[in-house]
Amino acid sequence: MSAGVTDAPARPATVVPTRHTGRTVAAVAVLLVVAWLLYSMATNQRFEWGVVAEYLFAAPILMGVLNTMILTVLAMAIGILLGIVIAVGRLSDNVIVSKAAWFYAWFFRGTPLLVQLLFWFFLSALVPRIAMGVPFGPELFSLNTNDLITPFMAAMLGLGLNEAAYMSEIVRSGISSVTPGQTEAAKSIGMTRLQTMRRVVLPQAMRIIIPPTGNEVIGMLKQTSLVLVIGYSELLTSASLIYARTYQTIPLLIVAAIWYLFITAILSVAQYYLEKRYGRGFSPLSTIRTDNVEPLPAPEGKEVRQ
Amino acid sequence: MTEPMLRATSVGKSFGAVQVLRDVNLTVESGEVACLIGPSGSGKSTFLRCINHLEKIDGGEMWVGGERVGYRRVGNKLHELREREVARRRASIGMVFQQFNLFPHRTALENVTEGPIIVQGVNRAEAADRGRRLLERVGLGTKVHNYPSQLSGGQQQRVAIARALAMNPSLMLFDEPTSALDPELVGEVLDVMRDLAKSGMTMVVVTHEMGFAREVADTVHFMSDGVLVESGPPARVLSRPEHARTQSFLAKVL
Numbered sequence: 001m002s003a004g005v006t007d008a009p010a011r012p013a014t015v016v017p018t019r020h021t022g023r024t025v026a027a028v029a030v031l032l033v034v035a036w037l038l039y040s041m042a043t044n045q046r047f048e049w050g051v052v053a054e055y056l057f058a059a060p061i062l063m064g065v066l067n068t069m070i071l072t073v074l075a076m077a078i079g080i081l082l083g084i085v086i087a088v089g090r091l092s093d094n095v096i097v098s099k100a101a102w103f104y105a106w107f108f109r110g111t112p113l114l115v116q117l118l119f120w121f122f123l124s125a126l127v128p129r130i131a132m133g134v135p136f137g138p139e140l141f142s143l144n145t146n147d148l149i150t151p152f153m154a155a156m157l158g159l160g161l162n163e164a165a166y167m168s169e170i171v172r173s174g175i176s177s178v179t180p181g182q183t184e185a186a187k188s189i190g191m192t193r194l195q196t197m198r199r200v201v202l203p204q205a206m207r208i209i210i211p212p213t214g215n216e217v218i219g220m221l222k223q224t225s226l227v228l229v230i231g232y233s234e235l236l237t238s239a240s241l242i243y244a245r246t247y248q249t250i251p252l253l254i255v256a257a258i259w260y261l262f263i264t265a266i267l268s269v270a271q272y273y274l275e276k277r278y279g280r281g282f283s284p285l286s287t288i289r290t291d292n293v294e295p296l297p298a299p300e301g302k303e304v305r306q
Numbered sequence: 307m308t309e310p311m312l313r314a315t316s317v318g319k320s321f322g323a324v325q326v327l328r329d330v331n332l333t334v335e336s337g338e339v340a341c342l343i344g345p346s347g348s349g350k351s352t353f354l355r356c357i358n359h360l361e362k363i364d365g366g367e368m369w370v371g372g373e374r375v376g377y378r379r380v381g382n383k384l385h386e387l388r389e390r391e392v393a394r395r396r397a398s399i400g401m402v403f404q405q406f407n408l409f410p411h412r413t414a415l416e417n418v419t420e421g422p423i424i425v426q427g428v429n430r431a432e433a434a435d436r437g438r439r440l441l442e443r444v445g446l447g448t449k450v451h452n453y454p455s456q457l458s459g460g461q462q463q464r465v466a467i468a469r470a471l472a473m474n475p476s477l478m479l480f481d482e483p484t485s486a487l488d489p490e491l492v493g494e495v496l497d498v499m500r501d502l503a504k505s506g507m508t509m510v511v512v513t514h515e516m517g518f519a520r521e522v523a524d525t526v527h528f529m530s531d532g533v534l535v536e537s538g539p540p541a542r543v544l545s546r547p548e549h550a551r552t553q554s555f556l557a558k559v560l
Contacts, residue, residue: 179407188360188401189396189397189400191425278411281410281411282411
């Protein structure tokens with residue numbers, strides 16, 4: 001016992017919490033740094049906030065924002081759907097299918113995204129015409145590859161197919177996290193494999209899948225800026241086209257950054273609600289039993305023991 | 307004479323080089339409660355899992371309700387059934403697991419209605435209605451909207467029994483249903499099983515609860531090292547076992 005307490009108090013003593021000096025110092029330091037940053041941002045003329053305000057809602061920028069969002073949504077949709085197919089294929093008993101799924105992930109994760117984008121864009125150099133027909137048999141119809149692969153198509157294919165490789169690993173980890181007992185229980189009530197996957201395994205796997213998928217979406221949002229190399233006009237391309245003309249590089253990069261941050265904030269909110277939705281039955285709160293729990297006895301005044 | 311509910315003739319099963327079932331013969335009549343007892347690793351659970359084709363048998367024949375489990379015989383060949391066919395037959399066999407295996411992302415009621423809605427195509431309102439009655443029957447009428455994580459082990463196992471019953475099974479399989487429970491919760495699950503037996507359900511129960519076997523079972527079957535050693539009414543098998551292996555096992559557990 002501390003040496004300061006010598007004689008027993010007549011009444012129950014009040015509790016004095018420990019002082020956390022370190023925490024106080026850290027908080028003050030952080031506040032000082034933030035204040036200094038804000039001050040310099042506000043007073044440094046070279047930020048050119050006027051220019052930022054001027055371009056923040058400019059038509060080409062808004063167009064870029066829209067294109068970025070379209071590309072993100074479509075590429076992620078391809079990535080998630082194809083990723084589920086590849087993950088299921090990877091876990092298949094069919095050796096050819098599971099090896100093919102492994103090969104897909106190896107290939108698309110193993111080559112730079114930039115190379116893949118350029119490859120799709122220049123597909124016509126490799127395959128001038130794309131034809132549909134019976135394999136080794138008559139041709140039904142054919143298209144000029146250059147007509148089919150617009151910068152938009154190349155961007156969507158490049159980003160989506162690459163993303164599918166990463167998503168397949170995320171989905172696979174989610175599926176593997178569901179215990180075999182769940183599959184057996186589903187089988188025992190007469191579910192087919194597809195019903196088991198859709199109704200029992202995937203909904204539980206979602207809990208594991210969502211957080212890393214949130215990372216992927218946010219990553220994709222910014223990765224779309226790579227399509228600059230194939231001339232598709234998204235947010236960063238729009239900004240760069242403007243500053244190439246006006247030389248107001250910093251303010252326009254700030255405009256782009258503000259939009260990226262704004263969309264990321266919205267995505268984070270969406271992720272929060274998705275996690276809540278798929279955490280049903282799992283959240284720590286719901287594991288607190290509310291039945292046959294006796295209320296704790298009311299706390300009595302804490303006393304300082306001698 | 308009517309076809310027995312379950313007929314197994316010289317069933318064999320191996321996992322790799324390990325033979326876990328050898329020449330098992332067992333007949334369970336409609337309405338009968340059969341308890342399988344024996345030391346761990348004796349093949350009781352594996353045999354139970356063969357009945358609804360969660361495991362494939364390598365030898366012998368297994369029939370449930372007059373239908374061959376897992377195969378169709380054409381001429382001199384046994385054709386493995388398609389997945390859809392296997393699923394359809396499983397739907398009429400209820401199974402209760404040692405670890406409950408409730409769907410954690412669904413409430414008690416949703417666990418019970420899942421099979422009828424998804425597998426049998428019963429409409430939601432009707433399934434919910436029947437599900438509520440089943441949960442009431444197992445004493446959980448007030449817990450319909452609780453998630454499994456909010457229920458005790460005994461309550462979860464009773465939901466699992468209701469989930470199996472919701473499919474209107476003609477045969478119920480129990481795989482050590484009380485082995486994962488705290489001792490004070492075993493009774494409530496056994497009560498539900500006792501009621502079920504009284505209602506005339508055909509049951510095959512793998513259990514270590516000798517009291518339950520003695521009181522409820524019509525027949526008790528002792529398995530050891532993958533062999534069905536001794537079968538008969540509980541009074542005889544549990545009180546006056548003939549085989550030395552049965553005697554030494556019972557001496558340890560009773």
